[in-house]
C-alpha cells in the first residue's frame with residue numbers, strides 16, 4: 001500500500017475543510033449507494049427495521065461513518081492507534097469482512113467527486129484514495 005506523504009496529508013486536510021459539516025449529506029448518499037451497488041453489504045444491517053437505501057437508519061449510519069472519517073483526518077499521523085477501538089469493534093463484535101472497507105471507500109470517492117467536482121482534482125483524488133486505503137488498513141489492524 002502506498003503511504004501518505006506529507007503533501008498528501010496536507011491535501012487531505014485542505015480538502016476536508018470543505019467537507020466538514022456535510023457529513024450527513026455525504027454519508028447518506030455513500031450508504032445508499034453502497035447498499036444498492038454492492039447488495040452483499042446489506043447482510044451487516046439485517047437487524048435494521050428498514051434496509052432500504054433511503055431509510056432513516058441508512059442516513060444515520062452514513063452520518064456516523066463520515067463523522068468517524070472526519071475524526072480520522074485529525075488522527076492522520078497515527079491512524080492505527082487512533083482507530084484501534086473502531087477496529088476492535090468491526091473485527092470482534094461486528095465481524096465485518098475487511099474487503100468491505102474497500103467497497104465503502106470507493107463509494108466515498110464517488111460521492112465526493114459528485115459533490116465537489118471542482119475541488120476534486122486528480123491530486124485530491126489520489127490523496128483521498130490513499131487516505132481511505134490507510135483508514136481501511138487501520139480498521140483491519142485488529143483482524144490478525
Ligand code: HNI
Nearest residue numbers: 041044045064065068069086089094096100101104105135
Ligand atoms: Ni462501520 C458501526 C465507522 C465501514 C458495518 N461503523 C460503525 C460505527 C462507526 C463506524 C463510527 C459506530 C460505532 C459505535 O457505535 O461505537 N465503519 C466506520 C468507518 C468505516 C466503516 C470509519 C470505513 C470507512 N462499517 C463499515 C463497513 C461495514 C460496516 C464497510 C459493512 C459493510 N459499522 C458497520 C455496522 C455497524 C457499524 C454493521 C453497527 C451499525 C448498527 O446499526 O448496529
